Amino acid sequence: MADFHYATDSDGVATITWDMADRSMNVMSLEGFSELDKHIDTALADDAVKGIVITSGKKDFAAGMDLGVLARMKDEAGDDPARGLFEGLMRIHAILRKIERAGMDDRNKGGKPIAAALPGTAAGIGLEIPLACHRIFAADNDRARIGLPEIKVGIFPGAGGTTRLSRKLGAMAAAPVLLEGRMLAPKKAKSAGVIDEVVAPDDLLARAKEWVLSAKDADIVKPWDAKGWKMPGGAPYTHEGFLTFVGASAMVNGQTMGVYPAAKALLSAVYEGALVPFDTALKIEARWFTHIMLDPSSGAMIRSLFLNKEALEKGANRPDAPDQKVAKLGVLGAGMMGAGIAHVAANAGIEVVLIDADQANAEKGKAHSEALLDKGLKRGRVSEDQKAAMLARITPTTDYAALKGCDLIVEAVFEDPKVKAEVTQRAMAQVGEACIFATNTSTLPITDLAQASPRPEDFIGIHFFSPVDKMLLVEIIRGKATGDRAVARALDFVRQIRKTPIVVNDARFFYANRCIIPYLNEGMRMVGEGVTPALVENAAKLLGFPLGPLQLVDETSIELGVRIAKATRAAMGDDYPDGAVDEVLFWMADQGRLGRKAGAGFYSYDEGGKRLGLWDGLAAQYPPADPQPDLDEVQHRLMMAQVLEAVRAQESGVLTDIREGDVGAILGWGFAPWSGGPFSWLDMIGAARAVEICAALESRHGARFAAPELLRRMAENSARFYSAATDRAA
Numbered sequence: 001m002a003d004f005h006y007a008t009d010s011d012g013v014a015t016i017t018w019d020m021a022d023r024s025m026n027v028m029s030l031e032g033f034s035e036l037d038k039h040i041d042t043a044l045a046d047d048a049v050k051g052i053v054i055t056s057g058k059k060d061f062a063a064g065m066d067l068g069v070l071a072r073m074k075d076e077a078g079d080d081p082a083r084g085l086f087e088g089l090m091r092i093h094a095i096l097r098k099i100e101r102a103g104m105d106d107r108n109k110g111g112k113p114i115a116a117a118l119p120g121t122a123a124g125i126g127l128e129i130p131l132a133c134h135r136i137f138a139a140d141n142d143r144a145r146i147g148l149p150e151i152k153v154g155i156f157p158g159a160g161g162t163t164r165l166s167r168k169l170g171a172m173a174a175a176p177v178l179l180e181g182r183m184l185a186p187k188k189a190k191s192a193g194v195i196d197e198v199v200a201p202d203d204l205l206a207r208a209k210e211w212v213l214s215a216k217d218a219d220i221v222k223p224w225d226a227k228g229w230k231m232p233g234g235a236p237y238t239h240e241g242f243l244t245f246v247g248a249s250a251m252v253n254g255q256t257m258g259v260y261p262a263a264k265a266l267l268s269a270v271y272e273g274a275l276v277p278f279d280t281a282l283k284i285e286a287r288w289f290t291h292i293m294l295d296p297s298s299g300a301m302i303r304s305l306f307l308n309k310e311a312l313e314k315g316a317n318r319p320d321a322p323d324q325k326v327a328k329l330g331v332l333g334a335g336m337m338g339a340g341i342a343h344v345a346a347n348a349g350i351e352v353v354l355i356d357a358d359q360a361n362a363e364k365g366k367a368h369s370e371a372l373l374d375k376g377l378k379r380g381r382v383s384e385d386q387k388a389a390m391l392a393r394i395t396p397t398t399d400y401a402a403l404k405g406c407d408l409i410v411e412a413v414f415e416d417p418k419v420k421a422e423v424t425q426r427a428m429a430q431v432g433e434a435c436i437f438a439t440n441t442s443t444l445p446i447t448d449l450a451q452a453s454p455r456p457e458d459f460i461g462i463h464f465f466s467p468v469d470k471m472l473l474v475e476i477i478r479g480k481a482t483g484d485r486a487v488a489r490a491l492d493f494v495r496q497i498r499k500t501p502i503v504v505n506d507a508r509f510f511y512a513n514r515c516i517i518p519y520l521n522e523g524m525r526m527v528g529e530g531v532t533p534a535l536v537e538n539a540a541k542l543l544g545f546p547l548g549p550l551q552l553v554d555e556t557s558i559e560l561g562v563r564i565a566k567a568t569r570a571a572m573g574d575d576y577p578d579g580a581v582d583e584v585l586f587w588m589a590d591q592g593r594l595g596r597k598a599g600a601g602f603y604s605y606d607e608g609g610k611r612l613g614l615w616d617g618l619a620a621q622y623p624p625a626d627p628q629p630d631l632d633e634v635q636h637r638l639m640m641a642q643v644l645e646a647v648r649a650q651e652s653g654v655l656t657d658i659r660e661g662d663v664g665a666i667l668g669w670g671f672a673p674w675s676g677g678p679f680s681w682l683d684m685i686g687a688a689r690a691v692e693i694c695a696a697l698e699s700r701h702g703a704r705f706a707a708p709e710l711l712r713r714m715a716e717n718s719a720r721f722y723s724a725a726t727d728r729a730a
Contacts, residue, residue, distance in 0.1 A: 019057030051212030062126025154301025158289030170233030300676025334365025340468025523549025530625030
């Protein structure tokens with residue numbers, strides 16, 4: 001079936017409508033490019049056509065490119081995927097350049113105006129096509145977002161978006177869209193110069209056609225095709241441009257620590273492209289894009305942050321059960337976690353009963369949503385009507401009878417098994433057999449907590465990360481008795497609130513905390529050994545972690561760390577391995593340095609909570625060792641502390657899908673996104689090299705770094721976690 005549809009009207013305007021059958025949003029395919037090219041040829045060859053409007057038959061314009069396009073380009077050239085990619089990209093450039101030139105002659109005369117009319121979101125190629133048009137109109141749609149988000153999945157705009165936007169705005173003004181992947185609301189996109197007009201949705205096509213019919217030759221000549229064009233902000237060889245690119249280079253390296261190849265490649269494409277004519281700049285962009293597409297880091301990021309993430313969100317591991325969507329949700333506990341869960345559920349259109357032991361606390365939990373909505377109002381993301389409707393969906397109360405009719409209950413009370421058992425029993429007494437009960441515990445075994453329920457098969461763990469409104473991951477934990485209907489209900493609920501789920505089996509700390517805690521512990525252990533805190537923190541940041549282990553301890557709270565350590569020691573007895581860590585952790589707690597919320601931790605803070613720097617009191621208690629370890633040694637310890645736990649989770653059956661391990665690591669605690677996650681990183685360096693690193697660390701630091709048997713077998717057999725076929729798809 002056709003992806004693009006062609007029609008002309010009596011005024012002489014040809015409308016090319018992108019409307020993929022059986023898709024909620026348009027995505028570009030090779031067949032789509034071919035159809036678009038033919039329709040452009042038809043319109044340009046028809047003397048009765050005065051101009052062209054490219055629009056969408058859906059509520060949005062386009063979600064981007066089908067990454068299968070790039071995979072097919074690689075395969076077309078057989079053993080030379082680089083040539084296949086480059087030549088495929090140049091064919092795309094030719095189509096968009098045809099739109100841009102629109103039949104103009106060498107004197108920039110005789111062309112036909114082409115406008116893009118965007119009814120909603122336009123991302124990736126969905127903006128690159130409009131950027132090749134002569135004017136971009138967007139509907140005034142609060143939910144629409146316009147931008148080039150490719151950098152977030154390890155690539156950059158490779159269909160001319162990098163070259164066109166940097167020439168349209170200048171390198172510095174284009175940086176937020178190109179280098180940060182910001183998606184802008186239509187009015188903000190217009191203010192930034194990305195698009196040209198924002199109009200009422202009902203007037204979108206009429207306004208675009210009106211412009212097409214009134215446009216003059218000068219209106220359809222792109223600035224870079226006009227004689228005497230100069231790059232906004234200055235070309236690299238000018239003093240102003242030199243300073244711009246020096247600043248941009250410093251910004252990229254400061255933000256990426258040099259571990260994200262796509263950002264450096266994008267900046268190189270912009271810099272080199274600014275020195276040459278436009279058509280040559282497109283070739284440079286295509287070469288850099290090809291280089292990035294063949295980089296292992298970019299392939300891993302695409303696989304984890306796009307392909308795997310999308311598959312999990314679509315229910316890749318959902319049990320075969322009828323639709324389990326939630327219409328009414330009960331939340332037990334109106335603290336920060338409970339209030340956050342209530343907020344995201346109400347935002348998704350779900351009726352919420354928010355219960356707390358005290359009515360004032362329940363009201364305070366609802367007020368959390370009001371505060372978040374007020375921020376949205378100030379930023380123009382929420383209307384007064386939307387705010388009122390959402391708040392009306394949250395009922396704060398102390399009355400458990402209000403839970404009647406709930407499809408799902410999420411308990412988010414204090415981490416005490418007795419307290420959790422009490423509220424579980426009170427809630428279950430009010431609901432019918434169709435209701436599923438979930439606990440938001442981060443550490444307590446689900447199987448044990450399920451004993452408080454009369455229906456353990458309908459009891460499950462749903463572990464949210466804080467802050468709930470911002471964190472994308474939700475960890476679903478299946479207890480030993482948990483049934484498929486409970487898993488399906490949890491997955492459908494997480495999809496309703498537009499977050500990414502992973503499903504793991506019950507075990508101490510589940511998956512995420514099982515990997516995070518060793519990272520935190522290794523950082524504190526090194527402080528106790530005399531490794532300078534700055535070396536520990538910067539080693540982590542140079543690996544691409546958003547937070548070093550000491551800063552992350554401060555953020556999650558040292559007080560919480562002490563509670564977890566005491567509970568773990570009590571459970572493990574003589575097998576408890578982290579006494580050296582506790583020495584540092586408990587000493588910090590004894591000093592009253594309980595983390596950021598307390599205004600004092602491994603870092604010092606001002607009265608407003610702003611981080612000032614590492615606390616100098618650490619050096620007095622734990623003097624720096626001489627000599628200090630090599631950077632590689634510190635990085636290997638921090639990396640392997642997490643990666644080996646991920647492998648052990650897979651080996652023991654806590655994880656059943658490595659895709660969940662990689663996606664969960666990146667979204668849950670920011671595991672080096674450039675690597676694609678712990679399993680992708682192991683594939684990148686190879687199992688044999690990983691075992692070699694483990695052996696060296698084990699000899700110096702103990703059995704916690706012993707390579708799991710699974711990894712040893714993989715090294716012996718030159719095996720990988722992902723197959724070569726998976727890599728080709730990425």
